[in-house]
Amino acid sequence: MNINTLKNDFPFFKNNKLVYLDSGATAQKPQIVLDSMNEFHKSYCANIHRSAHGLGNKATQEYENARQTVSKFLNAKTKDEIVFTSGATQGINLVAYAYVKEHFKHVIISGLEHHSNIIPWQIIDKSLHVIDFKKDLHVDLEHFESLLKSYPNSFVSLVETSNTFGITHPIKEMIQLARKYGSKVLVDAAQSSVHSAIDVQDLDADFLVLSAHKLYGPTGIGALYIKKDLHEKCKAFQGGGGAIKEVTYEKTVYMPIPYMYEAGTQHIAGAIGFASALEYIRNIGFNLIQKHEQELIAYTNEKLLHVKNLIRYTDTKNATGNISFNIKGIHHYDLGVLLDKQGVQIRVGHHCVQPTMKSLGIKGTVRISFGLYNTKEDIDKFFYALERSIKMLED
Numbered sequence: 001m002n003i004n005t006l007k008n009d010f011p012f013f014k015n016n017k018l019v020y021l022d023s024g025a026t027a028q029k030p031q032i033v034l035d036s037m038n039e040f041h042k043s044y045c046a047n048i049h050r051s052a053h054g055l056g057n058k059a060t061q062e063y064e065n066a067r068q069t070v071s072k073f074l075n076a077k078t079k080d081e082i083v084f085t086s087g088a089t090q091g092i093n094l095v096a097y098a099y100v101k102e103h104f105k106h107v108i109i110s111g112l113e114h115h116s117n118i119i120p121w122q123i124i125d126k127s128l129h130v131i132d133f134k135k136d137l138h139v140d141l142e143h144f145e146s147l148l149k150s151y152p153n154s155f156v157s158l159v160e161t162s163n164t165f166g167i168t169h170p171i172k173e174m175i176q177l178a179r180k181y182g183s184k185v186l187v188d189a190a191q192s193s194v195h196s197a198i199d200v201q202d203l204d205a206d207f208l209v210l211s212a213h214k215l216y217g218p219t220g221i222g223a224l225y226i227k228k229d230l231h232e233k234c235k236a237f238q239g240g241g242g243a244i245k246e247v248t249y250e251k252t253v254y255m256p257i258p259y260m261y262e263a264g265t266q267h268i269a270g271a272i273g274f275a276s277a278l279e280y281i282r283n284i285g286f287n288l289i290q291k292h293e294q295e296l297i298a299y300t301n302e303k304l305l306h307v308k309n310l311i312r313y314t315d316t317k318n319a320t321g322n323i324s325f326n327i328k329g330i331h332h333y334d335l336g337v338l339l340d341k342q343g344v345q346i347r348v349g350h351h352c353v354q355p356t357m358k359s360l361g362i363k364g365t366v367r368i369s370f371g372l373y374n375t376k377e378d379i380d381k382f383f384y385a386l387e388r389s390i391k392m393l394e395d
């Protein structure tokens, strides 16, 4: 397989010459994902888990196959551990309401969390404790342990890879540490899952969230892994059709997880497209994906050395997927606008990590975010446009 020709799999790049470096926000979709969703709508569009007809059975089968594909992708023990959600955000909110609200007083998070892993804990009124990061933005494990000691049996919710700085937490080590103090752990794998293989059994995660649209799949669908041992402790979240065994005016008897959490008509085409995206990634393989990304990161780092007045926040050599920086004296937003005018899409701003930005005393950064379709040529075009933009803004 030639990774440099993978761009051809993505119809988005057929009709334009854009340099898309914003995959951390959402990735482009390969043709096979679009085809699988179209096929559902064209050939067997029906609701799931409720029809007596063949079409409904086919749709149900494909939807449940998609669950199996997600389960395999995460190496879950059984497919019942996989709940389809609308994305990582809904997954975290679900865990907050269905589990953490009743069982915990304290929630520990890292200093690099996306707003999606901060606000849900505030809504359910938990005491939030934030692990410090060191000068290089890597997590301070001693501080983590001191928080775990001070608040034993707390809930720990950690991003695996930072959407802004591409820093990857030593998540397995952190879960083991949390276990020593009786904590349960949620892993936000919205960013990390597209860069390396995840094995929930090896990690010993209790909960883990995914977002399909960052994995080359459709928007509006994601997955929540819930370890089987915890199913009994998780309460109903949203009520509605499909989630129940029996309803009377007095009470409702729910279906077991995952169905209890899939009330209402689900994003069936989304689940099918999600599974196609995971198959697409599996066919390429993480070895190749990582090798390619490391080459892109190394190449970018080399080029960054020549950018005048660059402000870096981490040692970007080991970044996973995302690199953030600023240029002294220039507002990141201005760079975003000028780069866009030259056909280069990057993200600028606070990247939904306002508290992290506040800790660093900044309002935002310029973020380059790689997908498997990016090439060194894209990076050359980015730096050419960046230099031009800086010149314009300095004039």
Ligand SMILES: Cc1ncc(COP(=O)(O)O)c(C=O)c1O
Pocket: 024, 025, 086, 087, 088, 089, 090, 114, 116, 117, 159, 161, 162, 163, 188, 190, 191, 211, 213, 222
């Ligand atoms: C680390 C992280 N967590 C959570 C989310 C939220 O994902 P979604 O918007 O798909 O729910 C994002 C999205 O950018 C993210 O980067």
